[in-house]
Amino acid sequence: GENVEQHPSTLSVQEGDSAVIKCTYSDSASNYFPWYKQELGKRPQLIIDIRSNVGEKKDQRIAVTLNKTAKHFSLHITETQPEDSAVYFCAAPDHSGGYNKLIFGAGTRLAVHP
Amino acid sequence: DGGITQSPKYLFRKEGQNVTLSCEQNLNHDAMYWYRQDPGQGLRLIYYSQIVNDFQKGDIAEGYSVSREKKESFPLTVTSAQKNPTAFYLCASSTRDRRTEAFFGQGTRLTVV
Numbered sequence: 001g002e003n004v005e006q007h008p009s010t011l012s013v014q015e016g017d018s019a020v021i022k023c024t025y026s027d028s029a030s031n032y033f034p035w036y037k038q039e040l041g042k043r044p045q046l047i048i049d050i051r052s053n054v055g056e057k058k059d060q061r062i063a064v065t066l067n068k069t070a071k072h073f074s075l076h077i078t079e080t081q082p083e084d085s086a087v088y089f090c091a092a093p094d095h096s097g098g099y100n101k102l103i104f105g106a107g108t109r110l111a112v113h114p
Numbered sequence: 115d116g117g118i119t120q121s122p123k124y125l126f127r128k129e130g131q132n133v134t135l136s137c138e139q140n141l142n143h144d145a146m147y148w149y150r151q152d153p154g155q156g157l158r159l160i161y162y163s164q165i166v167n168d169f170q171k172g173d174i175a176e177g178y179s180v181s182r183e184k185k186e187s188f189p190l191t192v193t194s195a196q197k198n199p200t201a202f203y204l205c206a207s208s209t210r211d212r213r214t215e216a217f218f219g220q221g222t223r224l225t226v227v
Binding site for chain 2: 006009031032034042043044045046049051089093097099100101102103104105106107
């Protein structure tokens with residue numbers, strides 16, 4: 001089955017700096033890589049995703065890059081703001097046993113300091 | 115208003131008790147999932163279901179049970195066999211397409227007292 005590793009586990013940046021979170025996956029057949037943001041006490045919500053037919057996708061201050069050869073994908077947040085403070089999860093699909101399910105990384109706690 | 119709803123938001127369980135967490139969705143999604151979240155840890159898969167009357171164990175199914183009698187509903191029972199049930203439980207749903215968003219409920223925080 002799929003295995004997803006996420007780094008770093010915590011990240012502290014100054015407001016306005018950039019933040020980068022990286023995930024690696026094990027199944028070369030995986031073709032969809034979402035990123036979720038979870039604010040304190042709330043549900044995770046999708047912020048951006050990428051499919052394996054592209055190498056990069058941007059949405060305003062956030063971007064995701066994918067390196068299929070190396071089997072890793074990264075979340076980039078530019079011009080960070082205090083409201084970006086949250087836990088971020090990457091995920092990849094697991095198709096083992098003929099069933100589809102999302103396997104999540106352990107999460108990165110991002111703190112943006114004013 | 116479409117979405118996925120979990121209840122209750124907070125739940126207290128006595129030692130040796132079984133408790134059931136509710137998850138309902140009106141998104142017409144075939145697939146539903148239960149995840150457990152512990153402090154500083156990621157989302158670990160407990161059970162998932164791709165279709166009514168069928169479900170599969172995830173990575174940490176021991177001490178839990180589920181049912182999927184209706185497409186809209188996927189309740190999770192935390193049994194007395196689960197030795198460390200205190201955690202935040204999240205239900206999610208999605209289409210069966212392998213490349214679509216999963217929508218999460220607001221979670222249930224279970225505490226053993």
